[in-house]
Amino acid sequence: MSTPLLQARGLQKSFATGDGGLFGQGRHRHMAVDGIDLAIEPGTTLGCVGESGSGKSTLGRMLVGLIEPDEGSVTFDGQDVAKVAGKERAALRRNMQVVFQDPLLSLNPRRTIGQNIQRPLRNYGVGGSEAEDRMARLMKMCGLDPAQAARYPHEISGGQCQRVAIARALALEPRFVFLDEPVSALDVSVQAQILNLLLDLQAELGLTYFFVTHDLKLIEFMSQQVIVMLKGSVVERGTSAEIWQSPKHAYTQNLLRSVLRLGSTPDWARFAASETSSVIP
Amino acid sequence: MTQSTTLTLRPARFGMLSAITSDKGAFFGLIVLGIFVFAAIFAPLIAPFGPNEADPMLRLGAPGTAGHWLGLDHQGRDILSRLIWGSRLTLATGIIPVAVGALIALPIGLLAAWYDRAGGWILRGMDVLFAFPMALLAIMVAAFLGSGVGNMMISLVIVLLPYNVRVVYQAAVEQKSLPYVEALRVVGTPVRTILFVELLPNVASAAIVYATTIVGSMVITAAGLSFLGLGVQPPGAEWGIMVAEGRSVIFIAPHVAAIPGLCLSLLVIACSLLGDGVRDALDPRIRASFGA
Numbered sequence: 001m002s003t004p005l006l007q008a009r010g011l012q013k014s015f016a017t018g019d020g021g022l023f024g025q026g027r028h029r030h031m032a033v034d035g036i037d038l039a040i041e042p043g044t045t046l047g048c049v050g051e052s053g054s055g056k057s058t059l060g061r062m063l064v065g066l067i068e069p070d071e072g073s074v075t076f077d078g079q080d081v082a083k084v085a086g087k088e089r090a091a092l093r094r095n096m097q098v099v100f101q102d103p104l105l106s107l108n109p110r111r112t113i114g115q116n117i118q119r120p121l122r123n124y125g126v127g128g129s130e131a132e133d134r135m136a137r138l139m140k141m142c143g144l145d146p147a148q149a150a151r152y153p154h155e156i157s158g159g160q161c162q163r164v165a166i167a168r169a170l171a172l173e174p175r176f177v178f179l180d181e182p183v184s185a186l187d188v189s190v191q192a193q194i195l196n197l198l199l200d201l202q203a204e205l206g207l208t209y210f211f212v213t214h215d216l217k218l219i220e221f222m223s224q225q226v227i228v229m230l231k232g233s234v235v236e237r238g239t240s241a242e243i244w245q246s247p248k249h250a251y252t253q254n255l256l257r258s259v260l261r262l263g264s265t266p267d268w269a270r271f272a273a274s275e276t277s278s279v280i281p
Numbered sequence: 282m283t284q285s286t287t288l289t290l291r292p293a294r295f296g297m298l299s300a301i302t303s304d305k306g307a308f309f310g311l312i313v314l315g316i317f318v319f320a321a322i323f324a325p326l327i328a329p330f331g332p333n334e335a336d337p338m339l340r341l342g343a344p345g346t347a348g349h350w351l352g353l354d355h356q357g358r359d360i361l362s363r364l365i366w367g368s369r370l371t372l373a374t375g376i377i378p379v380a381v382g383a384l385i386a387l388p389i390g391l392l393a394a395w396y397d398r399a400g401g402w403i404l405r406g407m408d409v410l411f412a413f414p415m416a417l418l419a420i421m422v423a424a425f426l427g428s429g430v431g432n433m434m435i436s437l438v439i440v441l442l443p444y445n446v447r448v449v450y451q452a453a454v455e456q457k458s459l460p461y462v463e464a465l466r467v468v469g470t471p472v473r474t475i476l477f478v479e480l481l482p483n484v485a486s487a488a489i490v491y492a493t494t495i496v497g498s499m500v501i502t503a504a505g506l507s508f509l510g511l512g513v514q515p516p517g518a519e520w521g522i523m524v525a526e527g528r529s530v531i532f533i534a535p536h537v538a539a540i541p542g543l544c545l546s547l548l549v550i551a552c553s554l555l556g557d558g559v560r561d562a563l564d565p566r567i568r569a570s571f572g573a
Contacts, residue, residue, distance in 0.1 A: 120468035
């Protein structure tokens, strides 16, 4: 077992709900993430499944530093993220990127696709023709035609928008990418394309993924290790084969039952076929 | 037909100006505003008389009086000439405070939306200004600063500030909650770049549209201040003052108030049509519907 690229210990985050009235008597704290440990090996994917509101996205946001945890720590490549500051922190952060759920809304609508992809490069002092070249390379890598760079996000399809978002996430050559339900806003026919692109990129660039979804079908396709979340806690963890074949927790069993009959193993070719046939009558 | 040829040869990517000229309403607004601005700049050359040259013999002369196309007012001054001279102060009092106010409000509103704590204080400060009726606050500030056109404009900027900041703040808060802002943070975008490079154009359209709708009420407020002796001093020419002065003879010679009033209305309509056009031109999603 190699050393994990990303490690989290005792992560905890709660949010205040309600304004609590004049004297705060009605204020509640909602535990979004309640003491989670995890470790992700380099070049692998940790899948995270759970229903809406189970804290999956909050957990991912803490891993990449979009949200500060209340308790616990995140270690990236042996360094405690909270303990580095200034330039080093920026250098650490650029290794951790995100692909968001809604491809159209995650791009600035007033900027062209090219400008959206070049933003991260410009943030780190890459400009002019070098930025243009790297943008063109990123677009090709993500299956986009660099000639489209002058178009606006609303002028291209959702699948293409997600390719743009992936290109932007990879612009800083990160080692870790948090995939926050990257295909749930897309047509089923496009989902497989995007997931395959992500897998190809992972193989090519040695990326490490934290893949969040509420769709159990996608988990085995994408990930080696899986955690199942319920109300802010991990209720079950294991390799994805273990989770599929012998779910221990009742919640996981329920999740599985909602996908397919218990006892049958997932057959991706059949899944893809059935999905396609449901799209094309 | 050379004109239409050049139009079709234009590249598919629209510039701001061609987006406006292809929008009929905005084009009309641009033309009207252009005429007023032209009149304001070249007033000494095109006005047939000085703003205060009076011919008492022809007092209240109707439009069409020989040598005075638009008639004369109660002191025998040529209305056309006063309109042309008056366009200077009218445009200045209507447009400058609105433009300056919007420019000041943009950074304030953006910062208030981004930093919750500071934003709270800024908005409470604006609420204090909101507590006063617009006209009353304008009078208070103008009276405090002393009369004069410059001071009147400063007072209008202050009066407008809370409204402008609110509009910018609202638009910025809406934008801030969109995922692309989070995406910008993840790729290491500094806050000043997020606010003043990425968010600004998305927020500016709301501010521009709002600004164009209040040009009219600013001209009217300015006229009110002038009427009270706090702004433009008579015999200075300004459309609002002309309407106010024509009020006393409205039953005998309605044209004295009606003609400058009509010009004021035209100005307000032109600004608002142009503002709509500018907003559309700023938004690539709407610009696409022009058939680019």
